[in-house]
Amino acid sequence: MPRQLANIRNIGIIAHIDAGKTTLTERMLFYAGAIHRMGDVDKGTTTTDIDPEEQQRGITIYSACISFEWKGCSVNLIDTPGHVDFTAEVERSLRVLDGGVVVFSAREGVEAQSETVWRQADKYHVPRVAFINKLDREGADFEGVVAEIRKRLEPANPVALQIPVGAGPPHMKDHFRGVIDLVAMQLLTFPADEQGSKVVRQEIPEDQHARAAKWRTTMLERLYDFSNELMLVALDEKPISEELIRSVVRNATLHRLMVPVFCGSALDHVGVQPVMDAVADYLPSPADMPPVEGTDPEKPDKIEKRRPDPKEPFCGLVFKIEAERHGDLAYVRVYSGTLEANTRVFNPGKDKKDNVAQLWQVEPGGRRDQVKQVEAGDIIGVIGLRHSTTGDTICDSQHPILLESIAFPDTVISMAIEPETSVERKKLAETLDLMKRQDPTFQSVENEETGQALIRGMGELHLEVIKHRLLRDFNLKVRVHKPRVSYRETIQKPVEVTGECHRLIAGKNTFAKVRIRMEPVAADHAPVSVYGAVVPEVPAALMDTARDELVAKGQGGGLYGNPLTRIKVQILGAEARDAESTDVAFRIAASDAFERGLRESGIVVLEPIMRLQISTPEESLGEIISNLQQKRSLIQGTTIRGRQTIIDAEAPLARLFGFASELRGLSQGRATCTMEPAAYRPAPPEDLEGFV
Numbered sequence: 178m179p180r181q182l183a184n185i186r187n188i189g190i191i192a193h194i195d196a197g198k199t200t201l202t203e204r205m206l207f208y209a210g211a212i213h214r215m216g217d218v219d220k221g222t223t224t225t226d227i228d229p230e231e232q233q234r235g236i237t238i239y240s241a242c243i244s245f246e247w248k249g250c251s252v253n254l255i256d257t258p259g260h261v262d263f264t265a266e267v268e269r270s271l272r273v274l275d276g277g278v279v280v281f282s283a284r285e286g287v288e289a290q291s292e293t294v295w296r297q298a299d300k301y302h303v304p305r306v307a308f309i310n311k312l313d314r315e316g317a318d319f320e321g322v323v324a325e326i327r328k329r330l331e332p333a334n335p336v337a338l339q340i341p342v343g344a345g346p347p348h349m350k351d352h353f354r355g356v357i358d359l360v361a362m363q364l365l366t367f368p369a370d371e372q373g374s375k376v377v378r379q380e381i382p383e384d385q386h387a388r389a390a391k392w393r394t395t396m397l398e399r400l401y402d403f404s405n406e407l408m409l410v411a412l413d414e415k416p417i418s419e420e421l422i423r424s425v426v427r428n429a430t431l432h433r434l435m436v437p438v439f440c441g442s443a444l445d446h447v448g449v450q451p452v453m454d455a456v457a458d459y460l461p462s463p464a465d466m467p468p469v470e471g472t473d474p475e476k477p478d479k480i481e482k483r484r485p486d487p488k489e490p491f492c493g494l495v496f497k498i499e500a501e502r503h504g505d506l507a508y509v510r511v512y513s514g515t516l517e518a519n520t521r522v523f524n525p526g527k528d529k530k531d532n533v534a535q536l537w538q539v540e541p542g543g544r545r546d547q548v549k550q551v552e553a554g555d556i557i558g559v560i561g562l563r564h565s566t567t568g569d570t571i572c573d574s575q576h577p578i579l580l581e582s583i584a585f586p587d588t589v590i591s592m593a594i595e596p597e598t599s600v601e602r603k604k605l606a607e608t609l610d611l612m613k614r615q616d617p618t619f620q621s622v623e624n625e626e627t628g629q630a631l632i633r634g635m636g637e638l639h640l641e642v643i644k645h646r647l648l649r650d651f652n653l654k655v656r657v658h659k660p661r662v663s664y665r666e667t668i669q670k671p672v673e674v675t676g677e678c679h680r681l682i683a684g685k686n687t688f689a690k691v692r693i694r695m696e697p698v699a700a701d702h703a704p705v706s707v708y709g710a711v712v713p714e715v716p717a718a719l720m721d722t723a724r725d726e727l728v729a730k731g732q733g734g735g736l737y738g739n740p741l742t743r744i745k746v747q748i749l750g751a752e753a754r755d756a757e758s759t760d761v762a763f764r765i766a767a768s769d770a771f772e773r774g775l776r777e778s779g780i781v782v783l784e785p786i787m788r789l790q791i792s793t794p795e796e797s798l799g800e801i802i803s804n805l806q807q808k809r810s811l812i813q814g815t816t817i818r819g820r821q822t823i824i825d826a827e828a829p830l831a832r833l834f835g836f837a838s839e840l841r842g843l844s845q846g847r848a849t850c851t852m853e854p855a856a857y858r859p860a861p862p863e864d865l866e867g868f869v
Contacts, residue, residue: 180251180552180554180555181251182462182463182464182485182487182552182553182554183462183464184249184250184251184462185250185251185252185253185462185463185554185555186250186251186252186253186275186276186456186457186460186461186462187253187273187274187275187276187463187510187554187555187556188252188253188254188255188274188275188276188277188278188456188460189254189255189256189257189267189270189271189274189276189277189278189303190202190254190255190256190257190277190278190280191257191267191270191271191277191278191279191280191294191297191298192279192280192281192290192291192294193281193282193285193288193289193290193291193294193851194258194290194851195282196280196281196282196285196288196291196310196311197280197282197310197311197443197444198256198257198280199218199223199225199256200218200223200443200444201278201280201308201310201443201449201452202223202224202225202254202256203215203216203218203223203224203225203443204373204443204446204449205245205247205254205449205452205453206224206243206245207372207374208373208374208449208450208453209245209246209247209252209453210245210246211243211245211246211540212224215372224243225241225243225256241255241256242254242255242497242508242539242556242558243256243539243540244538244539244540244556247453247456247457248453248454248457248458249457250456250457250462251555252456252457253555253556255270255274257270257294263635263639264290264293264294264297264586264635264853265585265586265616265617265618265635267294267297268297268583268584268585269496269497269567269568269583269585269617270496270497271294271297271298271300271301271303272301272494272496272583273494273496273510273556274301274303275303275304275460275461275462275463275465275466276303276304276305276306276456276460276461277298277303277304277305277306277460278305278306278307278308278452278455278456279291279294279295279298279305279306279307279308279436280307280308280310281307281308281309281310281322281326282309282310282311282314282322283309283310283311283312283314283317283318283319283322283344283440284311284314284315284316284317284318284819285792285818285821286318286321286322286325286818287322287325287326287329287330288790288792288851289788289789289790289851289852289853290851290853291330292329292330293853295330295333302433304430304431304432304433304459304460304461305430305436305460306430306436306437306438306439306452306455306456306459306460307326307335307436307437307438307439308438308439308440308441308448308452309322309323309438309439309440309441310440310441310442310443311442311443311444312341312344312345312353312440312441312442312447313345313346313347313352313353313442313444313445313447314345314346315345315346315349316345316819316820317341317344317345317353318344318819319340319341319344319440321818323335323337323438326436326438333436334399334434334435334436335435335436335438336396336399336400336426336435336436336437336438337359337392337395337396337438337440338358338359338360338396338426338437338438338439338455339356339357339358339359339365339438339439339440339441339448339451340356340357340359340388340389340392340440341353341355341356341357341440341441342354342355342356342357342364342382342385343355353442353445353447354366355367355447356439356440356441356447356448356451357381357385357389357392358378358451359389359392359393359396360419360422360423360426361378361419362381362389362393363378363379363380363381364378364379364380364381364382364385365377365378365448365451366379367446367447367448367449367450369445369446372446373445373446373447373449373450374446376450376451397411397417397422399435400422400425400426400429400435402434403425403428403429403434403435404421404425404428406421407421407422407425423458423459426458426459427458427459430459430460431459431461431465437455437459439451439452439455462554463485463553463554463555464485464554466485468482468483468484468485469482469483469485469492469512469513469580470482470580470581471483471492471570471578471579471580471581472578472579473577473578473579474525474526474528474577474578474579475577481578483512483513483514483578484513485512485513485553485554486513486514486553487513487514487515487552487553488514489513489514489553490513490514490572490573490575490576490578491511491513491514491515491516491522491572491573492511492512492513492514492570492571492572492573492576492578492580493509493510493511493512493516493522493570493571493572494509494510494512494568494569494570494571494580495507495508495509495559495562495565495566495567495568495569495570495571496508496509496510496567496568496583497567498566498567498614498615499558499615500611500612500614500615504560504561505560505562505614506537506558506559506560507558507559507560507562507565508556508557508558508559509556509557509558509559509571510556511551511552511553511554511555511556511557512553512554512580513553514552514553514573515550515551515552515553516533516536516550516551516552516557516559517533517536517549517550518533518534518535518536518548518549518550519533519534520533521533521574522571522572522573522574523571523572523573523574523577524564524565524569524570524571525570525572525577525578525579526569526570526579526582527564527565527569529564530574531561531562531563531564531565531571532561532562532563533559533561533562534560534561535547535559535560535561536548536549536550536551536557536558536559536560537557537558537559537560538557538558539558545558566614566617567583567617568582568583568617569582570582583617585617585618586618586635586854587663587665587854587857588618588619588620588633588634588635588663589635589636589662589663589785589787589830589854590633590634590635590636590637590639590640590660590661590662590663590785590830591631591632591633591634591640591660591661591662591663592631592632592634592640592644592657592658592659592660592661593630593631593632593657593658593661594630594631594632594644594647594655594656594657594658595630595655595656595658596653596654596655596656597654597655597656598654601653601654601655604651604653605630605647605653605655606623606630608647608651608653609621609630609632612643612646618634618635618639619632619633619634619639619643620632620633620634621633633663635854636852637660637834640660644657660834662784662785662830662831663739663740663785664737664739664782664783664784664785664860665739665740665741665742665743665782665783665857666734666735666736666737666739666740666741666742666780666781666782666783667697667741667742667743667744667780667781667783668695668696668697668744668774668775668778668779668780668781669697669778669779669780669781670696670697670778670779671694671695671696671697671778672694672695672696672774672777672778673692673693673694673695673749674692674693674695674770674773674774674777675690675691675692675693675770675773676690676691676692676693676765676766676767676768676769676770676771676772676773677689677690677766677769678690678761678762678763678765678766678769680765682761682762685757686757687757687758687759687761687762687765688752688753688754688757688758688762689719689723689751689752689753689758689759689762689763689765689766690751690752690753690766691723691748691750691751691763691766691767691769691770692748692749692750692751692770693727693746693747693748693749693767693770693771693774694746694747694749695744695745695746695747695771695774695775695778696744696745696747697743697744697745697778697781698743698744698745699743700743701743701856701857703742703743704731704732704742705728705731705732705741705742705744705745705746706731706744706745706746707724707727707728707731707746707747707748708745708746708747708748709721709724709748710747710748710749710750710751712750712751714752714753715751715752715753715758716753718760719751719753719758719760719763720748720751720763722760722763722764722767723748723751723763723764723766723767724748724767726763726764726767726768726771727746727748727767727770727771730767730768730771730772731744731746731771735775735780736775736776736780737780737782739782742783742857743783746771746774751763751766781859782859782860783857783858783859783860784829784830784831784857784858784859784860785829785830785854785856785857786827786828786829786830786854786855786856786857786858787827787828787829787830787833787852787853787854787855788825788826788827788852788853788854788855789805789810789824789825789826789827789828789850789851789852790823790824790825790826790850790851790852791823791824791826791840791848791849791850792818792821792822792823792824792848792849792850793821793822793824793844793847793848793849794820794821794822794844794847794848795820795822797843797844797845797847797848798815798822798824800843800844801824801840801843801844801848802824804839804843805824805826805828808828808829808832808833808836809828809829809832809861810826810827810828810832811826811827811828812824812825812826813825813826813827827855829860831860833852836850837850
């Protein structure tokens, strides 16, 4: 039975690693009645972390999509990873979500990956609520985190709808023991003997009256900016109803004018149900979202729109593939229309039709519930798609539309893997193809001469997880080499060159000349772009051939074999002769021009620079900074956060292999570090030996 559009919530749980996302998700599922026993991250027993690697490491690696019911709403929830190596999982989840719950640690505050996922949510215009978790930890600072959200995530406008009563573990005098609801002006407690499943509402204690009144006044003053009605009621000194406040909060949240802030401790079962209520009350349904926009595949300049209506022509986006040997499960966000099992859909990006054999709603614990059809606004698992992969649009063939795809960051690290026997070579190739379907940031290229497969990923942990899967899950007998940096190549200066073909091919004279201009561009991660030119004296088909060859050369490697980037190629002119100019001749001339351009302009090798955020006790600060300086790091600043000092720095990835182990030694295991790609910059010659 189709779910009501206004009662659907497509949300994601997003945060920095170890902020408590998976624990919060586990509590949500338990209180919703979707599971009957709460798992533990440390024991590897949670519902969403079912991969052996996740259970062993105690972190989320793969985003998990599950459904449950709460307050009359059907919630499709995606628990996303927090580690930067798996940021693509967050990227593709946010691309299809309507709302998000962002989790912050009350002790660590806004961390590096917190900023990254927040900017990703901004990119896709996702309304969100914030949950300040771990208020039972020593050093928890609710007010400090709210201030950090306002300062570091600008233009975020956090508005606290709850405040904590106390902070810290039970042995402290003023320990964390409940939350105050500023809308209803009540104290909420969650009895531990019932695992927090019961919410006890009571009068605010007398010693908390003044504090609660002050925070409520602040909340209302911020809400006045969004509602004249609310302000007029306040000016008339009339009681302000809860319904009016909730209506204003919902409207402002949907328009991303504010971020409602909640608080608690998911591990101690405190404050979870109010966050679930906020998902139902404040985050959007698909009906609240604007029509999705795309283009007509045959007329790229024509904008097509689809409203979230079951009566509209069907269109959806494939955002995740779970690759399996016996058939892939593709997760699809349905934006419009109705999708039925045992039908065919059109993939306009690849101009192919695909079969929809089965539709599955994914339930907690990996259970699947087969359905016959699904309507606009929902998320569904599809079995049967052969041609469609992550980022592809599928739609009604009679009403084609091509939605914006999903862009993923460049890989920064690579590793060589080679099979021990020729029998294993084919098995390895098949396995790598399967893994590439599942993970869009994983790349592999096989060297036919050596038999080695060069795999590329987002970081050391990413490659380590892939290596373990190859050895453990697929039982491959392979030799694994040490990771190496994935460099890029660009050019130093603009240059104009002419490529020629004047040779005997198959007994016939051939001739072609292609003149191009190559110049560097400043944009990071910019692929090689090729612009054609109309040359009246040369047939258009031959010019198209030359352009296609230049595009192919741009997608290949540079003089040192590394991927090319930041290069603009413009075709200035060409020459042809009757009976001597062929497609082959123009391909040779274009290739010659491209290679001449690389040599004459000079190659610059670019290395990946990583952004680091290190949290350390003050006594280890000096040794860590000294170690960073030896790695060509640029220290951007240090800040004090409670008893910890936060170091923000940038350093070349080539110098960071093994840094996690060094950091543990320098701080007796008390310092932590996160890193993410920042930019590509020219590499010094001494760091290129053995890599280029």
